[in-house]
Amino acid sequence: MIEKEIEQLIMEALNELNDEFPDDEKIIISSDTILFGKDTQIDSLSLVSLIVNIESKLCSILDRDLSLTDDRAMRRSESPFLNVQTLKNYILEIVG
């Protein structure tokens, strides 16, 4: 998978998440959107839902099982879920 496809996939999942929110709570979506930490607009349960959705889309596209939340992700000093860029780079790394 190329970088652009992965970013598109993340954007698609963010848009789907946004569909759940009322107009005044919608997330501003860009390649710089913060996903995790004190400056995010996304609550922890929505982040879980977002990651599960991205993971499921990846499994479907690649036709293989993979996990975004295994020990590789959790052991890092910097979370791969900080923002769209860090998540994209992490996915690129694990899908090879």
Add this chain to the structure above:
Amino acid sequence: MKDMKNEQRYFDKVILITGASRGIGRAISIYLLKNGANVIGFSKGEPTISNKKYYHYSVDIRDIKKIKKAFFEISKKFKTIDIVINNAAVTTSQYAILTSAEKAYEMVCTNLLGTFFVSRESAKIMLKAKSGRIINISSIAARAEPIGASIYAATKTAITTIANVMAKELSNFNITCNTLGISAFQTDMLNQLPQEKRDEYIKSLAISRYANEDDIFNVIDFFASERSSYITAQTIFLGGIH
């Protein structure tokens, strides 16, 4: 003429049950199939149920890789999983000081971690549907804490805790998590216990008899019902143990 499909409580629901090949798990699977469900059965061995709506996966739930592989296949076959029944368990009746490490690990990995992994992977699928029911099958041993059941009783208590915590985490997604504590029920597993121990169990109940299949189906129906969307983090023990 009556529409038989409409009379089937679980018509076209997708229900995953672990430990589907024997004992209570097999009985529940057959009940669900009779009521129109698509049943996904997990067990270590070969299937013991033949039905066109029964889908068997030979999965040892101690093995997370095998669980994930099975869920990957399930997610391709089914849009969602409506209900999960975590039934698989192993036991051994032995004084704590005589319980081997191997048996202790087996009980913890099957009864506790297996239940957790299956719940976790199911919840990922249920999240997308924003709907689901997770039902853990516990035991009278969790309350009675009988001699010889130190690890088994601990694991059965722990799966209630898992259900209660997951109930909080998943409530926004309309996923409920509950526990059914089964009293003595005639199975191969129960028959591993000495007769005097089984008699002790029965005597300790407010209603001193063995559970029958319908006692179990009744509570499953209650937790699984669409009307039970406000019932979560609850444990129902059969037979009046307290």
